[in-house]
Amino acid sequence: MATTTATPTTQSRTNTLKLFRANLQTFALVGALLVIWLFFTLATKNGVYLQAQNFSNLFRQMTITALMSVGMVLVIVTGNIDLSVGKLAGFISVVVAVFQARYWTRETAIPASEVHNPVFFILGLIAVLIILAVASRWYRQQEAKGSKPSQYGFPVVVVGIIAVTLLALWFVITPLVADLTGRVLTALVLEGSEALTTTISVIFALLLGVFVGIIQGFIIAYWRVPAFIVTLGGLWVFSGLITLVTEGKTIPANQPLFSGISQDYVPPTLGWMIAGAVVVVLVYSTFTGRQKKVRYGFELPPIAFDLVKTGVMALVVLGYVYIVNQYNGIPNPVLLLAIVAVVVGYMATNTRFGRYAYAIGGNREAARLSGVNIRRNVFFIFVLMGFLCGVAGTALASYVGYGTIAAGQGYELDVIAACILGGTSTLGGEGTIFGAMIGALIMASLTNGLQMLNVQPGYVYMLKGAVLVAAVLLDVQLKKNR
Amino acid sequence: MTHDTNDIILDVQHVSKRFGGVTALNDVSLQIRRGEIHGLCGENGAGKSTLMKILAGVYPHGSYEGTILYEGRELRLGESSIRQAIEEGIAIVYQELTLVPSMTVGENIYLGKEPVERGSINWDKLYAQTKDILAKYRLEIQPQAVVKRLGVGKMQMTEIAKALSENARIIILDEPTSALSEAEIDKLMEILAILKEHGVTCIYITHKLDEFFRITDTVTVLRDGKIVTTRPTKELDQHQLVNYMVGREMTERFPKGNRKPGEVILKVEDLHALEPDSEREVLKGVSFDLRKGEILGIAGLMGSGRTELVMTLFGEYGRINRGKVILDGKSLDVHNSRAAMSCGISLVPEDRKRHGLVLMQSILKNISLANLDRFSNWMRIDENRELSESQKFAKSLSIKTPSLQARADSLSGGNQQKVVISKWLMSQPKVLIMDDPTRGIDVGAKYEIYRLMNDLAEQGMAIIMISSELEEVLGMSDRVMVMCEGHSTKTLDIKEASQEKIMRLATGLE
Known part of the structure; x- marks a missing residue:
């Protein structure tokens, strides 16, 4: 009697233990986050730290770096790095600010002649994009024919140089023409329609990000210059562009609709509706997932396990909405981040694109021999990274309300730190977007809490550094003992 | 020259070593005489x-049970034990x-x-x-x-x-x-x-x-x-x-198959190819043909161009500058592994750790890596289908593991090799190239792989097997193609092949 009842219990216990062990890193991260929250709640007066207003701010503060961390995880997973993200987002935020300040409003602090015209800049970009598209198509044909790089490398380099020169020309010699076109366009078409102008700003920001991603990705993936070097170069180029565009001045970008992107909130009722929809989808997918497994004749995980998992996720969503609704509702950028993280997270685990990225980072040679097109995959990861920098840059401009010379300064390090803290291996092949999000949240929680306790910024930096190193040290130790 | 037969340099006494619940060494006693x-x-x-690893200090004294006497003293390798052992x-x-x-x-x-x-x-x-x-x-x-x-x-x-x-x-x-x-x-x-x-x-x-x-x-x-x-x-x-x-009676090292080679599926004629990124010719005239349902052994010394040949056929090595490859009556022109796979060629690479597996990933992901296209509906990978297909292969190749979710590096060499083979069988090739498929794996696993090769050939698959072990080539092949310095010398029928004959051809004596 005793033995028959004991066996299943011990088995389920070892199963639970196994599941726990497998997800140790995730639990450790979430645990660390909860400890940090608990500490600051106890340390701040009346537990102000975790009250609705600060809780809401906490999440919003992390969004800009976290948006970029989503892409950075995949970049690092493939064994690459992107050092240019901070400055790129900064550059994009400045350009968006120029759009907002210079073209969509008449009364502006900056005289027309001082800023280069982004409309013409767009045309320049499109021209270069076309050149690059043609070049890459031709390049791929050559590759398919099996020609040697030395036979087609030279023309490709020439095309690249021409493309960059053209871009520079558009920038330098066309402000006059551009200015005129911009004025006419503004006067004729866009005057007065804030929805339209804001949309154009945002689309342009995203396109700019994608464009930079294409250039950097192309150089890294197809010309095989190490990502570290290409993006280090990019960092300086974007610093230079920021200086050129701002000319050291602050460019306001504070039109109501545009500011709303990062500063407004989802109305509480809508917030509840979104939360409800998420919960319904969660429950539905859990049950259909089980049904599908049954159809394939797989062994099902215990129902209790699935229920707890779904329940916890649902509670987190509902709890979050409950708390932030006591203040103003879900901050727009947090919702944006959630959507981006879920979509890219899904891509990372459930599409070939994502799977290949992990395989490339895990063993490049094995991936290549398994028919993975490594160059194309790495290229598109940098394009995605650029796109996300576009998103982050827009959010940044909207959040701070202006474009300055310091925009995005040092963000790349926060972005990388969030990934590493979240368990991404610097050697490639390992890392999750969920982990990076928790990593970003831990960093934001620390900074926010220490500021509330009026700790000097110097100490805040030191503590962040120490936490990062300590976390990785702990991870190394845990892996050794496993 | 002569040594005292009782001069014991190393005396291992009752050594046991456990990793968690697994006993790796169980009460091992062993005496090694000086100079033997x-x-x-x-x-x-x-x-x-x-x-x-215990002897070399990778596992220091205290992490195992038992004693080791070295030169009559107890060997106690502590901190920085590897250096100490040296x-x-x-x-x-x-x-x-x-x-x-x-x-x-x-x-x-x-x-x-x-x-x-x-x-x-x-x-x-x-x-x-x-x-x-x-x-x-x-x-x-x-x-x-x-x-x-x-x-x-x-x-x-x-x-x-x-x-x-x-x-x-x-x-x-x-x-x-x-x-x-x-x-x-x-x-x-x-x-x-x-x-x-x-x-x-x-x-x-x-x-x-x-x-x-x-x-x-x-x-x-x-x-x-x-x-x-x-x-x-x-x-x-x-x-x-x-x-x-x-621990059991093994009657034969190479299982005898019942193979009936059919029509020619792959024909290689006077193939010349250059090394990637250089003008050096590595393949200097290779000709052979391969039939359905046969195992063609490729023998040759290191550097004779065996691996280079199959990698070129797989589209991942040299550039062909002369000669023809005909697969199924059509001229074959592939420049990467993806194209080769879609033409029906699979290659189990020589070095499974470097070229075959993503060691840090699960067995499942390793098996499905080359075949994700089949499980994808538009963008999404159908993970259920992926698992059920992979399970079929894991089962038919009897990969020994508690779960397909276990990491590939948790497996022994033989089972790792089975994972690589599963991956390449899943793409349903017409021609399966195996580059030294039993390298560094144990006798039992070797036997299983030989049996698998027999089964596949009996079902009509054409197999090319490279091997460094002449016995293996002789034991498994229907015909043997011998390579010497980048060119093919002669394709021997298994009845006329012998170790001496192959060596003479491989060293250019014949």
Whole structure:
């Protein structure tokens, strides 16, 4: 009697233990986050730290770096790095600010002649994009024919140089023409329609990000210059562009609709509706997932396990909405981040694109021999990274309300730190977007809490550094003992 | 030359070692006499490597039970135990070489113990000492040669010289011949004899059974962490040795298939190809044909272009500058592995750790990696289908693992190889190329892979098998194509093939 009842219990216990062990890193991260929250709640007066207003701010503060961390995880997973993200987002935020300040409003602090015209800049970009598209198509044909790089490398380099020169020309010699076109366009078409102008700003920001991603990705993936070097170069180029565009001045970008992107909130009722929809989808997918497994004749995980998992996720969503609704509702950028993280997270685990990225980072040679097109995959990861920098840059401009010379300064390090803290291996092949999000949240929680306790910024930096190193040290130790 | 037969240099007494719940070594006792060559034999996972790692200090004293007497004293390797083991005179030459490729032979030998005078390295002294060591043991390498330009055999000599420079009294050789050509193996055997003359004790681990009979004095067989037997080599034969290893009667090493080769599926005519990114011709005229349902063995020495040939057919190596490849009546023109796969060619690569597996990923992901296209609906991967298909292969190849979610590096070599084979069978090839499919795996797993190859051929698949072991080529193939210096010499029918014949063709004597 005793033995028959004991066996299943011990088995389920070892199963639970196994599941726990497998997800140790995730639990450790979430645990660390909860400890940090608990500490600051106890340390701040009346537990102000975790009250609705600060809780809401906490999440919003992390969004800009976290948006970029989503892409950075995949970049690092493939064994690459992107050092240019901070400055790129900064550059994009400045350009968006120029759009907002210079073209969509008449009364502006900056005289027309001082800023280069982004409309013409767009045309320049499109021209270069076309050149690059043609070049890459031709390049791929050559590759398919099996020609040697030395036979087609030279023309490709020439095309690249021409493309960059053209871009520079558009920038330098066309402000006059551009200015005129911009004025006419503004006067004729866009005057007065804030929805339209804001949309154009945002689309342009995203396109700019994608464009930079294409250039950097192309150089890294197809010309095989190490990502570290290409993006280090990019960092300086974007610093230079920021200086050129701002000319050291602050460019306001504070039109109501545009500011709303990062500063407004989802109305509480809508917030509840979104939360409800998420919960319904969660429950539905859990049950259909089980049904599908049954159809394939797989062994099902215990129902209790699935229920707890779904329940916890649902509670987190509902709890979050409950708390932030006591203040103003879900901050727009947090919702944006959630959507981006879920979509890219899904891509990372459930599409070939994502799977290949992990395989490339895990063993490049094995991936290549398994028919993975490594160059194309790495290229598109940098394009995605650029796109996300576009998103982050827009959010940044909207959040701070202006474009300055310091925009995005040092963000790349926060972005990388969030990934590493979240368990991404610097050697490639390992890392999750969920982990990076928790990593970003831990960093934001620390900074926010220490500021509330009026700790000097110097100490805040030191503590962040120490936490990062300590976390990785702990991870190394845990892996050794496993 | 003669040594006291009772002069025991190493006495392992009741050693056990556990990893968590797994017992890797169970009450192992073993005596090794001074100056002998002691063979250590057993399937993968039998505990050979664990035992050697204890001796080499990878697992320090206290992490195992039992005692080890070395030169009559108890061996207690503590902190920085690997260094300590070397100082004690126990050196290990690993399967994967541990040299710095960009350094010279001399620099490598004295790495970490360079002769220093007044804070700077005395290079003349370093090279003079290197030369002395090399001369003493008759190792034919240049002290100033850069290691990466040497062949594998000479790299191994360097490694042995490095051990000798530390006054090693026991040298452990872990699978030293797995990457060597026949000629290099002969050379290694000579070196071992020279070491023996100088009274150096060797522990010799290998999967190639004939080598035990060529060189060792005593053989110890391990199975499942226990010593099965220790006997003088003279009293053993191959058949007995295999039985000790697997613990069961194994009637034949190569299962006989019932293959009926059909029509020609792949025809290669006078193939010439250049090395990637250079103008050097590596394939200088290869011709052969391959039939449905047959196993074609490709034999040849290291550097004869065997691997280069199959990688070129797979679209991942050279550029073809002359000759034709015809698959199924159509000219084959592939420039990457994806294209080769879609034409129906699969390749199980030579080095499974470097080219076959993503070790840190799950078995499941490794099996499905090359086949994700089949499980994808537009963008999404159908994970249920992926799992159920992979399970079919895991089951039919009997991959031994508690779960397909386990990491690939948790498997033994034989099971890892089965994962690689599963991956390539899943793409349903017409032609399966296997580059040294049984390299470094144990007898039992080898047998299973041979049986699988038979089954596949009987079902009509055309298989090309490269092998460094002549016995394997002779045991498994229907025909043998012999390569020599980048060109094909002759395709022998298995009835007319023999080890001598193949060697003569491979060395260009015929």
